[in-house]
Amino acid sequence: MPFLIGEAMTGGYGAADILHDCTIAVEKGEIAVIVGPNGAGKSTAMKAVFGMLKLRKGRVVLDGTDITDLSPQDRVAKGMAFVPQTQNIFTSMTVEENLEMGAFLRRDDIRTTMEQIYHLFPILRDKRRQAAGELSGGQRQQVAVGRALMTQPKLLMLDEPTAGVSPIVMDELFDRIIEVARTGISILMVEQNARQALEIADKGYVLVQGANRYTDTGEALLANPEVRKSFLGG
Amino acid sequence: MHDFLNGLVVLLNYVIIPATTYGSQLALGALGVTLVYGILRFSNFAHGDTMAFGTMVTILFTWLFQSWGISLGPLPTALLAMPIGIVVTALFLLGTDRLVYRFYRKQKAAPVILVIVSMGVMFIMNGLVRFIIGTGEQNFDDGTRVIINPFAFKDATGLDQGLALRTTQVITVVTAVVVVAALFWFLNRTRSGKSMRAFSDNEDLALLSGINPERVVTITWILVAILTTVAGVLYGLDKSFKPFTYFQLLLPIFASAVVGGLGNPLGAIGGGFLVAYSEVAVTYAFKLVLKYWLPAGLQPSGLVQLMGTDYKYAVSFAILIIVLLFKPTGLFKGKSV
Known part of the structure; x- marks a missing residue:
């Protein structure tokens, strides 16, 4: 079992679900990146993992413990850290x-x-x-x-850490994030800059309309012609 | 030179000393309003009546101590009773929070709803204070009345005008400085104080950092109890205690907090003095000062008074309106209303 897994998460803010059977996982000391078009539910998936969204179905497991019912504050105490966008x-x-x-x-x-x-x-x-x-x-x-x-923390969650910063600063931030991961901290990150983010990702999740579309290593997703065509601009 | 000094003494007597004293009282009041606005995110209309409540408790205990023959010698007995006033007010405010405000906080009520709720609380406190101590004026100042006696001053200096400095004026300024210094030390140096600032700055992030909002709220009400009781007692010692006057203080206090920028403690202090000096300067008749300062032919025949003292609240009101129209965030980078 991965270090953190949000398994088959289904839920939303109101009556309508935004996430549909969505699964996100990170291994110890690895970087997982969630990419996808606008409105794909990337940030929502992140919030669901952190407990800021009520799940109708599915569960979140951290280091073998089911934390589905914990509040975000309690999850912080369990070793999760969240950087909002x-x-x-x-x-x-x-x-x-x-x-x-x-x-x-x-x-x-x-x-x-x-x-x-x-x-x-x-x-x-x-x-x-x-x-x-x-x-x-x-x-x-x-x-x-x-x-x-x-x-x-044992797990660091970043919601679009490079939003609104220059390309040079973005590269540097990614370098720092790799450094953090090397110290054994797992990283789960939502990114708008899909190509650069997948380059440093051990695992990539492409979400479309709140569901998993492609899940693979960052390298494999970058090499996948369909992913390139639809999500990385060729 | 003689004339200049005479004019200066008059100015000190009627403008600078009273305005500095009044400014200290307003600053303490405005600090409380600003804290509630920064942390609980609403304008607390019950603030003036909280001051009245704290002062009332202090007066009752002052009378009790006096009947026991306890006194502080040259200092007013009220200073001895003030800590009790603070504790009772703190318990009262925490009770109010538990009974009233917490319900709306849980519902994440809009600030405007909380403002109306605070008005309800204001009416209750208002009635309670009048029911217990009455609507009349109470004087509870004892101890030595003056530090500089005007007649002794005249004899000593040979000037025509005597400088008067009352004990309560010095106590007001000294106490205000001590309380403000302690408050800033608390907010900037202690863990709890920093967590309050963090909560005021960014509530969501404060929650993510594990700061307990209920604890922050509790500390805020305790600080408000200290600030309101101290401000109320100082005002009562300096002038006199009357529930209606305390209710009216709400306007200059709000003007001070808004001028300085709501949510900014430094601004509340600056605003307090700005409002106090404006109020005193605009309603003071400068005739006597100018009589000493201007050469013989130019001395004014009128009072040189911009507004009658009856209109002193108009000054606060005008300041409030001007700031809200032209600089809603206040002079010291606060939040806009």
Whole structure:
């Protein structure tokens, strides 16, 4: 069984279902990427895994434990961390305070984790006394990822981490995400930049209308002519 | 030179000292309004009556202490009773939250509904205070009344005008500085304070970080109890306690919080002083000051008073309207209303 699996998830926000029998899984220390056209339910699938959406059918299992009925907060305590697409930092607080708030649930010494994050994102160390809202788009994403990593999660979930950042910053963010995965943290990510994201993905999920269309390794999906034609622009 | 000093003493007596005192009281009140707005996300109309409630409890205990013969010597006994007033008010506010606000919070009610709810709470508190202590005016100031006696000042300096500085004015400013410093230390340095700021900044992300919203709300009400009781007692010592006056204070307090930018504590302080100085300066007759300061031929024959003191609330109201029209986020980068 994979480290995390959202199995046969069916559900939506109101009466109509958005997800139909959708399955998403990540192995330990691997990167899984969800891609698909607009309105395919990518972010919804992510929210379902994190418990922000009531499932009508299906279940979510983390590290062998069924967590389907847990609230998002309880899932954070179980080792999941989530970086929302927008409003993912405390803009009026300093970078360092953002990281401190990320570690709010921890009662032990957080300085080592903070050091690791400054090591991963060196620019944050220089800006640690600055209000996070004054930073550039790419730096804000680094703060957002850093905040999520402060809980020392086993699974990091990113909702379009490269939305609105320049291509150079995007490449760098992807490099950092690979680095995080190498430390043994599983990563589940929704991405608009499908090609680049699949290049770093161990596993890729192509969703269409809330259902799995293609599921394979990132490499195989990139090589698949049908996927290329329909979703990667040739 | 002699004339200049005389004019300065008059200005200190009637404008600077009273406005600074009043500004400190408004700043404390506005801080409470801004905290509730930032954390609970509604404008609390019951704020003035919460001040009245806290002051009432303090007065009742002051009388009790006086009947026991306990006093603070030169300082007003009310300072001794104030901590009790704070505790009772905190319990009262937490009870109100449990009974009323929590229900609407669970339903994720819109801010405008909470505003109306707070008006209901205001009427209840209003009635409760009047029922317990009456509608009349209460004076509860004791201890030494003055620090600088105007007659002694005149004798000592040889000026025509005597400087007057009352104990309550000094106590007001000193207490306000201490309370504000403690509040900022709490918000910026402690774990609980930072979690409050985080909650105010981005509620969803605060929940994702494991911050417990009910705990944040509880701390907020306790801080509100401290701020309202201190502000109310200081105002009552400086002037006098009357439930209706406290209800009326709502307007300048809201004007202060909005001018500074709702949700921004620094703004609340700046706003408090801005409103206080405007109110005092606009309603003061500058004739006497100008008599000393202007050369003989230019001295005004009129009062040089822009507005009668009866209109002092119009000043707050005008400031409120102007800020809302031209700079709804306030002068210090707050949230727009």
